[in-house]
Amino acid sequence: MSEGAALVATHRTALDVAAAAPMLAQVRSWSAINSGSRNLDGLARQAALLADAFAPLPGQLDLVEAVPGENVDSSGSVRPVAYGRHLHLRVRPSAPVQLVLTGHMDTVFAADHPFQTLTDLDGGAVLNGPGVADMKGGIAAMLAALRGVEASPLRERIGYEVVINSDEEIGSPGSAALIARAAQGKLAALTYEPSALPDGTLAGARPGSGNFSLIVSGRSAHAGRNPEDGRNAVVAAADLALRLYQARRPGLSINPAKIDGGGPNNMVPDRAILRVNLRPALPEDQLEAEALMAAIIAEVETAHGVSIHRHGSFGRPPKPLDAKAERLFALVEDSAALLGRPIGHRPSGGVCDGNNIAACGVPVVDTMGVRGGAIHSADEYLIVESLPERAMLSTLVMLRLAEGGAL
Template identity: 35%
Template structure:
C-alpha cells in the first residue's frame, strides 16, 4: 500500500484535476434558489446535495429540526418548520473526532432578481450564494471526498452538518450544534474568508429583537382623542433604543425594519420594529438586554398601549483561547508552502462558529473560499481558491489522523 505521504500527494493531484467539475457544480448549486424562508428551494438544494455527496460514497442523512418561532406582520407569534438538516458521519466510534459544518441557505429569497451566475473575469464568478456559502459547501464536500477516496483519515472520525437556517441565526439547528459540540475535539466551518484572504478569529455577538406596540384605532377626524397611535409610540421607543449605540463599548444597534399603519384617516393600532444588535464583550449581553427591557417596560406603562419585546442574542461573542490558537496553527501548517502567511482578523459578523465556541467546541470558521460583497447582488467568489482550500483541509485532517502537527 502506498505511504500516507504518497496518498496525500495523489489526493491533492486528484483535486486539482477536478477543478472544472467543481466550478461547474458551483454554478449549478448557486442557481438553485435556497433562501432561508424558501422551504421548496431549500428542499431542492438538500436533494441535490444528497445526490452529489452520494456520488463520492458520502451519505447525508436528513435530521429533523424543531419549529422556528418568528413574529409575523400582525405582531403574532408564527411557528413554522424549515427543512431537515443533513448530517454525514464516518467512523463515529473513533476516539478522536472532528465536526465540520456549513449552511445551505442564502439571503436571496425566490422573488429576488439575483438568480443567475456571471463570470467577471477568468476566476471571479458573480452569483447568489457563490461564496456565502455554496462555495464553502463545495470545499467541504470535495475535501471529505478526497480524504475518504485516498484513505487519509483512518484513525479519526468526522461528522458533517449542513444546516438550512444560518442566515436567520440558526434558530432551528442551534440545538443540533449544541448536541454535537461535546462529541468532537474541534470544529471546522466553511464560511468565506475575507476578500483579501484574511481569516476571522474573533467575532461580535449578534442578537435580533422585535418590539410590538399595540394601541387603539380611532377615526382621525371624528374622535382622534380616543385613539392610541402605535406608530408614534414605537417611534419614541426606537429613538430610545438608538441611543443604546455605544461606539466606545463597540456596541451597535441597527433598526432594520418598521411595519404598521393603514388608511391615513385611521389612528394606527399596531406598529412593529425589528432590530439587530452587535456587542464585542460577553458581559455586554445581559446589560444590553436589561437596558432594552427597561425602555420597553417604561413604554408599556403608557395608558391604552401594550408593548412587548421578543427575541434575544442568537450568537454570543467569539474570542480566541489556547485551544483555538492550536487549530489556527494547524490551518497555517496545512497551507501550501508557497502560500502567504495567514492573517487573522476580528469581524462584526456572527456565524455558527460562535455558537459552537459557546457550547465548548473550539473552531475555525472561515475555511471557505475567498470572495466578497456578501448579502449583495454583487456577491462574487474567486474560483481559483476552491481547490487550495479543499487541499488545505485534506492536509489538516491527514496530519490529525497521523498524530502529527499542532493539534496533537
C-alpha cells in the first residue's frame, strides 16, 4: 500500500461518515427557501434550519444579530438598512489546531425573482435551483465534513469556528467584523464558495472590490428661461462615469454601473447618483484607486460647478497568494489527488469573504464548496456527486492539518 493510500485508509471512518451525510436532502430543503440578501423573513427561516442542522455538533452555537448598515437610495438620501442574523459556532477553542470555516446563507435571488424552484437534470445527476451551488450545497458539504472530523480520534486536536453569514452577496457589511474576529489566530481557513470551474478547479488569487455611490449635487433651474443658472447633476454624473471608465487599466477594473437622478424635461436636474465598482488586483492598486477617485471627483466638481459626496468603501481587500496560502493550496490539492480527483487552482476575478479572511493574515482556500456552475442565473446547477466528494476533501484536509499542526 502506498503512503497516500495508507493515509486515506487511516482516516477512512471519518471520510465515510462525511460522505454518508444527508447532503442532497439538506440542499433540497434549504434551496426551497428564498433567502435573498434583502428577504429578512426568508433569511430568518433559513437561519433557523441551519441552526437545527449544526446543533448536533459540540460547542456553543448562536444566531448573531448583524451590525446595521446604510444605503444610498435613488434620491441620494442615506437610509439605514438591516441584515439577517448570522450563524456562529465555536468548538474547542483551546485545542492546539484552530481553524475557521465560513459560508453564506443568502442568495442573489430576491423574493419576487421568478427563479424559485428545483429541477432534476440528467437523471438526477445534476440539480438546478436557486443557491444549490452558491452556496447551500457548500454549506451541506461543510457540515458533513465537520461530522467526519467529529468521528475521528483526532477531533480533540482541532478547534474551529463556523460563521455562516446572511449578507455575503451584498459584500458582508453586517458580518465583516464577526468574520474578522473569528479569523483571528487561526492556522487556516476554508470557505465554501463553489469551485471556480465545474471540474473542481479552485480560485486562487482574487482582486479586491469596492462599491461606491457618488452623490452629485448641482443646482436646479428652468431648462428654457435660465438654464445657464443651473448646474446639471446628471451631466456631471455622466462625465464622472466616463472619466472613471477611461481610467481603468490592467490591475484596476472600473465599472460605472448605474446613474440615478433627473426629473422633468423642463428642469435642470440638481441631483444624481453614480454607482460604481472598482476591482484592484493588489493592495498598491487599491491605494492608487483611492487617489484616482479623489482626483477625478475634484476635476468634475470644478468642471461642472457641483459638489460630490462619496459613500462606500473597499469592502473586499485584494487577495494575492502568500507562501502560507500556497502551502495550504498544495495540501488541499494533494488531498484531492489522494481521493482520486486531482484539482488545481487559478486566479479569479470574483471576490468573497475569503478576501477579508486573507486580509487578517490567515491563509484561506475559499472554493471548497461543490462543483457546479451558472451561478447568479436561473441556470445555476449543482453536480450531485460532488457533495460527498467535497465533504471528504474537507474532512481529509482538516485531519491532515491536525496531524501537521503548521503550514
